[in-house]
Amino acid sequence: MALQHASPGQALDVHPLGERLLTEKTSALFKSLDLEVMRLVLLAGKSLPPHSVQGEITIHCLEGSLDVELDEATVRLEAGELLFLAGNAMHGVKAASDASALVTIALKP
């Protein structure tokens, strides 16, 4: 999937990538006034170091499995599961298997 920057009213392909996981990179789908949506691609064993964003976020695992490391616990997120995180929540993400996820971030003015 090429990088897509959506216009309102434009349908975007967010199917699982399948074998293309191995060659795709994390990409922004769109960033607007209130919302930013990206597709995170993380291959097995790769990780994002702990970080936080000001607004609330959801992580919707589309394929594979991700370990989301929170202050209080690590949450395993499998394909077909969605996680909601409070604003400013520190979180790291590690791929337990080749994975992609939709990440939706509430933007703050």
Added chain:
Amino acid sequence: MALQHASPGQALDVHPLGERLLTEKTSALFKSLDLEVMRLVLLAGKSLPPHSVQGEITIHCLEGSLDVELDEATVRLEAGELLFLAGNAMHGVKAASDASALVTIALKP
């Protein structure tokens, strides 16, 4: 799937409902400060009349197909596709086949 009100850090099942589509209702997954997420369930031929919300929204079709009726056009949204709508955009939704979708709404203070 029973009505779930998520706590932050709690994984939620958002798999396609499959045959349970026929008996499930639209349900809120959570509503917090910045984001509200619901699973819309709409059987073939059923519709939501045109309406708008203040914040931006995304509609992620999980199964079936939906016709999203905007002022300028009707957009067919198939399973695995995501649509982004601007705040205050009038939109109706009609199910072209039995469908469910994740609807994420950016809440305004």
